[in-house]
Amino acid sequence: MTGQVAEVPSDMAAATGLLTVGVEEEFLLVDPHTGAAVPAVDLVMEQVPAELRGQVEREFQTSQIEIGSPPGLELSSIRHSLGVLRRALSDAAERAGVRLLAIGTGPVDGPVPPVVDKPRFDRMIERFRLLVPGPGNNGMHVHVGVPDPDTGVQVLNHVRPWLPMLQAVTTNSPFARGEDTGYASWRSVEWERWPSVAPTPFLESHEHYQRLIRQLISTGVMLDEGMLYWYARLSAKYPTVELRIGDVCPSVDDAVLVAALVRALVATAMADVEAGRPALRTDHHLLVGAHWRAAHDGLEGEGVDVTTGELAPAWELLDRFVERMRPALEEHGDWAEVTDLLAGLRRHGSGAARQRAVFERTGQLTDVVQDVARQTRG
Secondary structure, three states, X not given: OOOOOOOOOHHHHHHHOXXXXXXXXXXXXXXXXXXXXXXXXXXXXXXXXXXXXXXXXXXXXOOEEEEEOOOEXXXXXXXXXXXXXXXXHHHHHHHOOOEEEOOOOOOOOOOOOOEOOOHHHHHHHHHHHHHOOOOOOOEEEEEEEOOOHHHHHHHHHHHXXXXXXXXXXXXXXXXXXXXXXXXXXXXXXXXXXXXXXXXOOOOOOHHHHHHHHHHHHHOOOOOOHHXXXXXXXXXXOOOEEEEEEEEOOOOHHHHHHHHHHHHHHHHHHHHHHHHOOOOOOOOHHHHHHHHHHHHHHOOXXXXXXXXXXEEEEHHHHHHHHHHHHHHHHHXXXXXXXXXXXXXHHHHHOOHHHHHXXXXXXXXXXXXHHHHHHHHXXX
């Protein structure tokens, strides 16, 4: 629910014409024997190396912890940062007697860990009461630099139809309360309890964006701008658009792939804006349905083709999506790596498919937890 990507150096992007990208990841802390979520964030924070503490922070519940990569132009720098942070946090968790999981929500049933003791979180609980979703919701947020808020709003209009596709790529929470939910991303279902979670509306201007925020706060739907949980928004802190499209990814490879695709989507949107090409004005209810379908099926089923409103195999939609982004991927030097990472994703399946494959082999959710912990560390 919080963000901590360091400020984007605007001169770096301006000098190259390329876009910076930064990643935030939220993780679950679990008992290493049972796999149940545990309220151990303070213990883990004490074990984080001093030089990395500026990139690690508490999240909403005491069973969660978050990292943020510095923004960069090269995927290699994102990969390095996430790898260092994940390994250090995995080690810190083990020294604290727990285990770190890159997973959308806890698969094993157990007590709901309390919320972190912060005045803002206390106010959220006071107003929204039982919306706290079980052991902890863990997402991935990707920030991409934009030159100004007016351009950012136009980018939001252009990217909104394509976010269900990216959500399908990130599905990584099929189990909850000890059983298969039937969804590839149960986190998405739980997350939508909050009243400000929704597809980004079509925006007429930056003033329209700000007016909606004021209205949502004044009507009590949100406490503040930080509770604007649209799937894409302008960052309240940094000159970026922030795409909040799905579950935290199980591995660094998966996270790097999503970061590359998000940056290419934003770059494609900016090119369309500059060329005067209009955004696809997808109906809000079709988008809601497309996001539901992405959460339900992931990559292993069908998705909604937002250009026709019809169902199609999710992988077919993803292949078309990536081909559409190819010029931006090539411009940023990401095409070869994305091609390789997509081939790996096709072989191994989504995070949800990997979890189900382990459970099908062993019938034990503790084995699923062990496998996710292995992928998390890398």
